Amino acid sequence: MKILFTLFVYLIAPFLLIGLVNKAKALWAGRRGAPVRQPWFDLVKLLRKGEIISRTTSFVFRLAPPINVAAAVLAVLLVPLPRQQALLHFPGDFVLFAYTLGLARFMLVAAAMDTGSSFEGMGAAREVTFASIVEPAFFILLGTLALVTGDTSFADIFRSLNYSAGYTVLVKSLGTIVLFIMLLAEGSRVPVDDPNTHLELTMIHEVMILDYSGPDLAFMHYAAWLKSVVVITLLANLVAPSGIGPAGGFLFFSALFVILAFSVAAVESLMARLRMSHVPQFIFLMTALAITAFVVVLFFRYGRI
Amino acid sequence: MNGLFIGMGLIIAGGVAAALVRSPKRAVLLIGASALAQLCILPVVSRVLLGGAPLTVSLHFAGPVGTALLLLDPLTAFFILIISIGGLLAAVYSHSYMQMYALKPQYSLGGYYVFMSLLIVAMMLVTLVQNMLLFLIVWEIMSLSSFFLVSFENDKEHVRRAALYYFTAMQIGVAFLIIGFAWAAWLSGEPNFAALHTIRATNSSAATIIFILLFLGFGTKAGFLPMHTWLPLAHPAAPSGVSAMMSGIMIKTGIYGMLRIILSLGLPADWLAYLVFSGGLFAGLLGVMNAIGQHDLKRLLAFHSIENIGIIGMGIGLGMIGMVHHLPFLTLAGYLGALLHVFNHFTFKSLLFYGAGAVYANTHTLSLEKLGGLMHTMPFTSALFFLASMAISGLPLFNGFISEFAIYIGLAKGVTTGHALLDLTAITGMSGLAFIGVMAVICFTKVFGVVFQGESRSTPAHPLPEVSASFLLPMFFLAGLIIFTGLAAPLVLPVMKPAVFQFAADADVYAQLEHIYLQLSRVLWLFGGLTLFFILLRTMILRRKKIAQFKTWDCGYQAATPRMQYTASSYASSFQELIGKALPVQKHLQQPDGLFPETASFESHSEDLVERFLVRPLVQTLQGFLRVFSWIQSGRTQHYILYGLIFLILLIVWIIGVRS
Numbered sequence: 002m003k004i005l006f007t008l009f010v011y012l013i014a015p016f017l018l019i020g021l022v023n024k025a026k027a028l029w030a031g032r033r034g035a036p037v038r039q040p041w042f043d044l045v046k047l048l049r050k051g052e053i054i055s056r057t058t059s060f061v062f063r064l065a066p067p068i069n070v071a072a073a074v075l076a077v078l079l080v081p082l083p084r085q086q087a088l089l090h091f092p093g094d095f096v097l098f099a100y101t102l103g104l105a106r107f108m109l110v111a112a113a114m115d116t117g118s119s120f121e122g123m124g125a126a127r128e129v130t131f132a133s134i135v136e137p138a139f140f141i142l143l144g145t146l147a148l149v150t151g152d153t154s155f156a157d158i159f160r161s162l163n164y165s166a167g168y169t170v171l172v173k174s175l176g177t178i179v180l181f182i183m184l185l186a187e188g189s190r191v192p193v194d195d196p197n198t199h200l201e202l203t204m205i206h207e208v209m210i211l212d213y214s215g216p217d218l219a220f221m222h223y224a225a226w227l228k229s230v231v232v233i234t235l236l237a238n239l240v241a242p243s244g245i246g247p248a249g250g251f252l253f254f255s256a257l258f259v260i261l262a263f264s265v266a267a268v269e270s271l272m273a274r275l276r277m278s279h280v281p282q283f284i285f286l287m288t289a290l291a292i293t294a295f296v297v298v299l300f301f302r303y304g305r306i
Numbered sequence: 307m308n309g310l311f312i313g314m315g316l317i318i319a320g321g322v323a324a325a326l327v328r329s330p331k332r333a334v335l336l337i338g339a340s341a342l343a344q345l346c347i348l349p350v351v352s353r354v355l356l357g358g359a360p361l362t363v364s365l366h367f368a369g370p371v372g373t374a375l376l377l378l379d380p381l382t383a384f385f386i387l388i389i390s391i392g393g394l395l396a397a398v399y400s401h402s403y404m405q406m407y408a409l410k411p412q413y414s415l416g417g418y419y420v421f422m423s424l425l426i427v428a429m430m431l432v433t434l435v436q437n438m439l440l441f442l443i444v445w446e447i448m449s450l451s452s453f454f455l456v457s458f459e460n461d462k463e464h465v466r467r468a469a470l471y472y473f474t475a476m477q478i479g480v481a482f483l484i485i486g487f488a489w490a491a492w493l494s495g496e497p498n499f500a501a502l503h504t505i506r507a508t509n510s511s512a513a514t515i516i517f518i519l520l521f522l523g524f525g526t527k528a529g530f531l532p533m534h535t536w537l538p539l540a541h542p543a544a545p546s547g548v549s550a551m552m553s554g555i556m557i558k559t560g561i562y563g564m565l566r567i568i569l570s571l572g573l574p575a576d577w578l579a580y581l582v583f584s585g586g587l588f589a590g591l592l593g594v595m596n597a598i599g600q601h602d603l604k605r606l607l608a609f610h611s612i613e614n615i616g617i618i619g620m621g622i623g624l625g626m627i628g629m630v631h632h633l634p635f636l637t638l639a640g641y642l643g644a645l646l647h648v649f650n651h652f653t654f655k656s657l658l659f660y661g662a663g664a665v666y667a668n669t670h671t672l673s674l675e676k677l678g679g680l681m682h683t684m685p686f687t688s689a690l691f692f693l694a695s696m697a698i699s700g701l702p703l704f705n706g707f708i709s710e711f712a713i714y715i716g717l718a719k720g721v722t723t724g725h726a727l728l729d730l731t732a733i734t735g736m737s738g739l740a741f742i743g744v745m746a747v748i749c750f751t752k753v754f755g756v757v758f759q760g761e762s763r764s765t766p767a768h769p770l771p772e773v774s775a776s777f778l779l780p781m782f783f784l785a786g787l788i789i790f791t792g793l794a795a796p797l798v799l800p801v802m803k804p805a806v807f808q809f810a811a812d813a814d815v816y817a818q819l820e821h822i823y824l825q826l827s828r829v830l831w832l833f834g835g836l837t838l839f840f841i842l843l844r845t846m847i848l849r850r851k852k853i854a855q856f857k858t859w860d861c862g863y864q865a866a867t868p869r870m871q872y873t874a875s876s877y878a879s880s881f882q883e884l885i886g887k888a889l890p891v892q893k894h895l896q897q898p899d900g901l902f903p904e905t906a907s908f909e910s911h912s913e914d915l916v917e918r919f920l921v922r923p924l925v926q927t928l929q930g931f932l933r934v935f936s937w938i939q940s941g942r943t944q945h946y947i948l949y950g951l952i953f954l955i956l957l958i959v960w961i962i963g964v965r966s
Contacts, residue, residue: 140733140740
């Protein structure tokens with residue numbers, strides 16, 4: 002089941018997510034939209050093409066796509082299927098998880114700076130600025146979950162979560178919102194970033210990969226989509242009820258996957274991207290909610306703050 | 307321990323010989339002597355480091371020093387290993403780097419090598435000597451020799467200013483140490499560190515104050531918050547080999563001092579552990595925040611030293627917290643993280659300073675806004691700098707992650723133990739460390755992007771090719787250490803065991819840690835394998851494809867010039883806006899004036915909060931008070947002779963009249 006799930010995450014989920022989101026957005030807007038399979042076609046097309054590479058670039062630009070994919074692939078292995086053990090797990094694996102994504106970000110940003118284009122520099126600066134809010138909030142949330150459960154690895158934390166005291170419902174719901182915002186921020190979706198924009202000044206993720214083409218662009222897209230799926234898997238782990246078997250976990254994940262895809266599409270259809278200067282405020286919501294969850298736990302555990 | 311003494315003698319002899327010979331290749335003498343010294347020092351040191359019996363030598367001095375104990379235990383051995391290797395690397399690096407001063411008669415290269423060898427040996431002695439008075443003496447030798455190295459280019463005003471600032475900071479630091487040690491020696495009645503623990507039992511409030519005094523003194527050397535303000539001045543002023551040695555090794559003697567005090571004095575009060583931990587956290591945050599706003603490459607690196615000392619401080623604080631609550635896992639993870647980070651910071655920070663020196667040797671500037679595109683002319687330096695940037699950002703596959711992971715896992719374990727204060731501390735610490743990590747990523751993508759990537763911002767008349775082998779050799783060696791420690795953590799942990807066990811000898815818990823690291827390493831190897839696989843896959847896919855070279859996509863604008871690239875300031879500005887007042891940016895704007903404006907300029911630089919709100923007001927208040935006595939300083943030699951005479955007469959009167 003674990004292997005099957007991992008293959009599903011690698012080969013189907015990333016494309017399905019983007020396909021579903023785009024389809025839902027199109028339907029919402031009254032269009033028929035591209036088929037859900039379109040991201041597969043796009044990627045295969047890109048893999049068949051040749052490339053144009055800027056003369057200004059160096060080895061960093063060429064290394065970034067494969068390293069980004071490798072990091073996303075590793076991140077999948079570290080996150081468990083709901084109510085199961087992850088393929089790779091050890092105490093403190095969530096630290097490696099966050100830092101692996103950090104390494105991918107470092108390469109992505111360095112590759113953007115490699116082109117010497119000021120647009121890409123702008124995107125890079127925004128990416129790291131927003132990441133600087135996301136990552137500490139993620140650690141506050143994971144630390145809080147470790148505090149609730151007394152465990153230090155992803156699978157153990159999520160498994161014990163259901164057998165903990167009643168107030169974990171509160172922690173879970175706060176954590177859900179935190180991870181949903183993380184999904185929007187890390188997945189470069191509205192209201193943080195707009196994947197459809199065609200004006201370089203307003204882009205974040207898209208502008209950083211502006212100079213990529215052909216197979217390298219395919220690598221970059223795949224890594225970014227896979228990262229979104231990983232966050233969804235985390236969310237599924239957090240909210241999955243106890244007592245469902247591996248198959249139930251898989252079903253639960255699939256259902257949640259579709260719901261989240263539609264939620265992302267709904268957010269994207271209902272609101273515009275925030276002004277750049279307002280994005281940090283939105284992401285700070287993550288920090289605020291994570292701290293709230295922590296305070297709740299402290300209050301219930303010790304009866305005082 | 308004879309091998310150690312022979313090695314020290316060799317290093318001094320090499321330094322003196324290099325000073326006496328007047329040849330451009332004189333550094334070879336110091337290099338040769340240092341290399342020989344390694345053969346004497348490393349066997350002795352590694353035997354103790356790997357768990358051999360600690361070595362002691364007892365020396366008897368007449369006068370106030372009394373019996374002086376020299377102790378080589380695993381902790382000392384660990385530090386001497388770093389000092390010894392680091393000294394050799396700095397000597398090799400200086401061979402080429404100092405060539406740019408060889409033809410200028412105003413610089414004393416001979417003095418440079420003498421003080422360099424003296425600094426290396428003094429640092430070794432600092433970690434060996436257990437006698438408090440003798441310790442202060444070798445401590446001062448270390449501070450003074452590094453002062454002369456910082457003031458090497460003393461014809462420049464900013465260098466003199468920085469050197470004097472450094473000198474003053476060191477004297478303030480040593481004043482704390484003198485008071486602390488004098489009091490401790492008076493209370494315990496023994497001149498050696500080992501007797502310090504008796505104070506804790508007899509007089510715990512005095513022990514607390516002594517602990518704080520000594521931590522302040524050692525913290526000044528280490529650049530620990532809030533005594534760090536000398537670092538960003540002294541590091542850029544010194545020649546790069548010296549900056550690397552000071553940042554990579556010398557400030558660690560302050561860390562050594564703290565650890566030695568914890569070992570000998572113990573913890574007189576529980577809250578000290580939390581104080582040290584939060585001090586480390588704040589130092590880490592403040593250091594890297596300030597680094598983001600800097601435009602001078604070496605000044606920026608100096609702020610990163612403050613950050614990394616902060617991370618080491620977090621490790622020490624975590625270890626102390628573990629001692630307070632009797633949680634051996636936290637103690638071992640904390641001290642392991644701290645010691646590993648001492649070593650790791652030595653590798654990547656030295657490499658970064660050597661890289662910065664190579665940039666300076668080729669371009670004669672360290673201003674981020676003028677550099678750019680060095681990747682094309684200096685491929686090796688760039689690649690090595692890139693590696694070190696990833697390591698210092700704590701990214702996996704490199705050694706910075708290995709040491710930070712120990713602190714993370716200790717904190718994560720701390721959350722699960724059920725102390726409200728510890729929970730709060732641990733979660734703040736984890737998210738703080740994550741924040742430090744992200745900011746380091748911001749800072750080093752900025753540095754690397756602006757200095758090495760893109761195109762050159764100011765076109766030099768003759769772009770110089772890659773630097774010579776003597777520049778690159780130490781850098782390659784350090785890069786090897788970075789990768790080895792990053793991937794072979796299970797081999798490194800047994801080496802650290804005896805040193806860490808001095809704080810808490812719990813074999814079971816250490817085995818747990820080793821097991822965690824084994825699992826971590828397997829995953830890291832898998833990650834390395836995945837990376838290689840996807841790199842190969844990319845190459846395979848692209849092998850038959852047409853790859854065209856073209857200019858960077860300019861979004862339709864046809865007249866882009868290199869000066870339009872994103873600069874360091876613009877890259878940092880979105881983050882600076884985010885954190886706002888924590889990083890005050892000073893702007894100097896001269897607007898174009900009139901119909902035919904002649905000059906206009908804009909300049910911005912960020913300021914250190916501690917410097918602005920703590921150090922400067924303090925210094926100004928002191929100055930106001932001391933100005934009352936300024937009439938004494940007339941500047942005339944005759945007056946000073948008169949003062950001496952008056953003092954002598956008073957002394958004679960006192961001896962004859964009062965004492966008899």
